[in-house]
Amino acid sequence: MNAVNGNNYTCECPEGFSGVHCEVAFCEVEPCVHGRCDVDAIPPVCACAPGWSGRACDTERDECEGEAACLHGGRCVPRRRPPLCDCPPEWRGARCEEDVDECAERRVSCGPGRCRNLPGGYTCECPEGYCGDECALPDPCNATGAGAGAHGPCRNGARCEQRCGARVDYECLCLEGWTDKNCTSAAAPVAAGGGSNATHVALGVGGALAALLLAGGALAALAAQARRKRATRGTYSPSGQEYCNPRAEMITHALKPPPEERLI
Template sequence: MSGRCCGGGDAGGEVGAGGVPCGRPCRTRFSLCLKEYQSAAAPGACSFGRAASPRSFTLILQAYDDYNYTDPDKESGLIEEAWWSGIVEPGAAWHALRHAGAAAALAYRVRVTCQPNYYNSTCTSFCRARDDQFGHYACSAAGDKHCLRGWQGDNCEIRCHPTHGRCDSPGECLCRPGWRGELCAQCQPYPGCKHGYCNGSSWDCTCDTNWGGILCDQDLNFCGTHEPCQHGGTCENTAPDQYLCKCAEGFSGVDCERVDNPCAPQPCDHGTCALAAPPPAAPAGSPAPAAAPSPGFVCTCERGWGGARCDQDIDDCAAAPCRHGGTCRDRLDAFVCDCPPGWTGATCADVFVPVDVDECSGGGAGPAEAAVGAEGGLGPCVNAAACNNSAGGYSCACLPGWTGRDCELNVDDCTGQCLHGATCIDLVDDFHCACAAGYAGRTCARDVDDCASRPCRNGGECVDLLDAYRCICPVGFSGLDCEDDRDHCADSPCANGAPCYTAQSDYYCHCAPGWTGKNCTQRAARDLEQQDSHVSVTPTGLV
């Protein structure tokens, strides 16, 4: 621009050309105009106004000095004018556009959104959710009808399956034989089908795994279902509902239930088993003595165990070995006496003579161990500065970051330190935060600026996210970093002299009069009415 004051006047404010101060800061006003597609913006009225357009359009954005602006039809006060022609696919994402003019640079964003109830890339798919006598459905993101629960059909108006049921009155659905369910859409298995299902056909009986037969009532895996073999026998399926048990040594029977060798089941828990000798025969002519049946085996128990099967821990406290009122605690083949005050020894038989032992006289294991001899030793104290002996005991002076009777416990310095889900690593009298992705700092309190490296290319605008970023790409560019500038018109897809224009992920042919179709290859029988879409423009900067 010339450098003259936009606001007029010569006193106070900003400095204009020649060092003359401006009266007040400039006030900038933007004007938007949408019209039919033009290869170059031409003067004329805004065909589509400022809010709606077909899929292809020309956008004109004007920046005005708003000082003493009275006639909107005149271009007095015009600072700069930018225009753009092409197509923008409908969506919620903004696309960045820039204009470098002789007087100023304009940066703005544009997007296209369909009118309510219109969908797809051309805003021509209509879907309005409803729940009335004309249909019962919701609309997907692509404009497809999704029937509400309990409805079906093209318009979700059918309450009952057309072939598997009948409807004699509103809200009623009577199922035909072999079908069931709210809409009569669920098949019913054959009567008597025990371990099977109908698999989409009425009166069907498809067997579950390991079952067979017409009614799926024959077990093909009797071994796995019933596990009939006892005492470690191996089971083999031989036919439906039939099996064969291969018994371990010492067992027999159909299910290996008969014990032929009494020691085969290893009846002795803590000992060895031997076959028992048969009882002596009674003298001839005398009646046999009545006796309990013998198990047929004898257990030789290990030390500390007893009982017929060596399953009883012998009570070593039964003989009361602890003297002078000591408490006996049983152990395996041993005992321990808890002696009363004044007594000691294995059976509390010795008189206890107290002796004050200097626990600190021994060498310490901590980092402060430097002194030699009785004075200055750390004794049992670790991570301590000093050990202090006392009558019948001692105390430790812990180094910073340590606690416990012997200073053996590291103080938890992580409590309430690390933020935003970070992992805290406890050190000695210190901590370290392993920050979650997207955060930094000693306590992970700072959000990392992922846009600092300027990753967006080709003029894209960067938006910082948590451990991520998003690029608002200029029209014609795509990709994570706006790096994809593929020219969809490189193969010249447009016929009959139609110019080709690249969009985000497609191309657009601006057909000449009399031609139509995506590539302008079809003769136009008549003009087709197009559904409107909304174009939104947001100025982001004026330089």
């Protein structure tokens, strides 16, 4: 017997429900602080307002995290409803997800060139004779460009490539044997084997010095040995004589005449 309701049974309610027959959603008893009770969900939940989370929608959420984060370098300003993204000039939208077409909105000028939109920017396609970010500079590599020589600035068969940005600049791609900005100076000759003559001369001198040092060491050793031999020449050594000439002593004893007989 159930002491509470007098029935002879007790209902064990699933998550989110309560009551004698599990007919009451939890959020009808515990109200959602910043949201509404969704009784149609299984189990029932609190559908929180933007910026809030938790079982009862009582926890403030950082709206600059997760899906709300700003894209393409945008800066999220929290505690807004909805959150606000401060976008760079090339992007816009709630999360800076929309590209700005600078060419269509005439935000830039390409002078005599043509503007082409890019994701997060644009580029100016310049006609012949012009270069630079806005096609406002003369192309230094073009013979018809203002300030260019009859064959451009590069010499001796070099190829010129413009490097204009905010100012006029270029690069000469020199042929083998030439160097400097305009390829007008002869490069140092390269010897067979890949190194320069100076490198090979240095290696040759180093090898010769090493050979001289080795020869000098050998001569010094020979001179020391000769001095030791001269120092011992003419010195009598009995033990040495006995060792070197044992037969000479034996012959001397063998040839010694017997003592003379004396007549009485």
